[in-house]
Amino acid sequence: MLKYKKRFIQSILFVVVSTVMVTMATANTKGELLRRTMADISLLNSQLSQRKADAAEIRIALSKRLKELKTEARKEIRAKKITTKNEALKHPRLLNDLILMAEIQAYMNRYKQKIGYYRVACDRLSYLYQQADDDLKIVNALSGMKIDALVSQANQLNKNYLHEAQTILIKPNLLVVEPPEKVWEKLDASW
């Protein structure tokens, strides 16, 4: 009799534990999907943040180089007593400086655009992450929460931003570089 009781209790316990485990696994499916989505978003967000920091760092380095070139150009202008645009364009060092300054300025403008792009991307990803986090809390507590739209949106965002996550994409051919004459005019005007 006691044996039967024991076996009965053991069976009940086993069934209860198994049921709990299966229920937990089922309930966690959505949660798991959300967690994965959040992990994706977080990874992408951190990568884009890093790219944004990279772009800012490069822009600072370019700015430093531009300043050096400006200083050198002004020294040349003083040393060679260059006053007109034609004289400036005939002077090889000054002409080269003006060309490089124009290129650097074009790159800096592009990096500025990129920084803005990454900022927007990070903001959108942060918003999605927050939404996924909110949904996860509900999924953990209640059933019936629909997360398909969120997951789909996150996937779409990931797809859109993924190619920008690893490296900063700049098409040099599409850069708008000013001619040296225009740079000379700006340089001359800034004195």
Place this chain on the structure above:
Amino acid sequence: MTDNQERKQPVTSEPDSTSEDEALDDELDEDQQKAFESIMSQIDAGENSQVDAEPEKVEEEPEVQDTEDDFAAELEKVTQEAQAVTESPSDTKGNEEGLDEDQQKAFESIMSQVDAGENSQVDAEPEKVEEEPEVPETEADFAAELEKVAEETENDQSVIPAEGDFSEETEDISDTIDDLLKGITSEDDESELSKADPHDDLVVSNEEPQDRKKVEDIDNSSIVMDAPKPEEPVQRPSTKTLQDLPHVGTEHSEIPTNTATPVPPLQEKQKPRKRWKRWLVMASVIAIISLSMAGFGYWWKAKSFETVGATPFPESTVSNEKKQIKETKETKIVSRVQESVIPDYGHEDILRLQTVANSLNRLRNEVLEKQKEIEELRKYYEDGIDSEIRGIADTLHELKMTTATYKKASSLPRVRLGLDAIQRRDMYIKRLQSPINELFFMSEELLFWSRKAEILAIMVGKTSDFDIDSLVEQTTEIYKRLKKDLDQINIEADGSAAEPLKLIWKDVAKRLKQKTNSTTEKKSVNTTDSAAIWKDICEGNFSEKDRLMFLSAEAARCMAKWEGSDLYLNQLTTLSPEAARYLSEWKGEWLGLNGLVELTPTTAAHLARWDGKVLSLNGLTHLSPKVLDILSQWQGEQIELINVEHMAHWENPKTRLFLSEDIQRKHFKKRE
């Protein structure tokens, strides 16, 4: 009918439970029988040794008077033993340890009894113990015996807390674990082993061999003995209650106790403990399994979350659609992780660009070196022209032909050769200009591309879509072209014609006139200021010597007599050859002429004969090769030429040469 039979009679005729228990006994006959046998054997043993333990019965039955004293002694002994058991748990423990060999059997016996007791559990009422205070004290041991059976019928967990010994026994963890394991392993064989249990129990507790026989006899009637169990006192036996017998009583008041009474507590201690332990083991096993499953679940979840895509969901919980979504995501994430593993994707491009920039910079340095070399050469020729003009001027001055025409001057061989030298050097200078310009543009172009490569190197590390290959290819071509141009640069390439000597003479005559005028003016001013100092010097007063701006030959002769070691005439801007000749006779160590801006070969030749240690000529910026050659023949220890901008070749290793850092570096580089 024996006493046994008489005493059994009321027990067997117990009306309350017989009918019910008999029905149950059909299922557990053997167990009940064994339990009963164990009890009866103890009872018989007590009867054989002591007919009656009750004082009342002694009075009613004088024929058993002899046994009365024995019984009292036995009772006292039993009480002492029981007390000893309660007071010294270690002794009990020792008993248990002593029973280790038989423990298995004893446990099985207990279990069989418990199983038997479960069937008659209903009748176990502890209240009855208190409802029967009239039970004589002599019946206490027997009651304790019966109580054991009653205990077996009770709920095990209700017995355990009442046992004072159990709490102490729990201290022996190792024993407990052994018992538990034995209990578990022997569970399946309980039914078989239980047959021998009562016997084993009695063997453990038996003091007299006769009892064993009686137990065997009683085995046959054990079915009957199970009936009165429910009516037996249910008081939980403890060593203390064994001593306080008066409140314990049953219908079997006439049954005396015997010396085997200490045995039941041992049985009672082992039995509930093992049952409790078995439950504990079962609960522990279930808990461990549950925890393991839960832990595995969490581990699996955590692992799948960490190593994304490494562990799939269980098939039972994930639909195919979700699987597909998950697989796509996993693939995506894995590929992303793989991508992010690449540490320096632009490192190679950076290295290439840096290599390009370095190559261009190296070539540019070569260009600049060449450019500087040519500049020096041009300067050398310019100095040579100045030297020739001074030579011509000195010649014409000596010949008092300062106003001579080209025809007259060129008739003089020295002037003519001087003019030819000027013409040649002037031509060289003009020819050198072209390569200098070419080198300048080359260096600027190289600088431009080098800077471009450096700027790209800033970006390419963290930015893609730069056409590095194209840039490298372009710069390589530029490098090759400029390298070739650099190697081909020479003075012969320029075919500029030499200037006519007449034009050169005009230029020389013009400069000669300017020079004569300026020298005369300067000399007149200096002479006026320095005349007073010359007089003092020649009179032996040297205190104003360092203010001299012009030194005549006569004053130099007086100065040479000064006996000091360091003579600084740094205000002198010119020094005539005659003055230099007298100064070279001064016996001192350091001669400072840092005001001189030019030095003619004749003056230099006189100075080179001075027998001193240090000669300072830091006012000179240019040295003609001839002057340099003359000065290098000086045998002093050190010569200072800090402001000289171009230095050709110094051939006197004995004399230490003090030059500017740039010239010195270049000078030593050439020597290497």
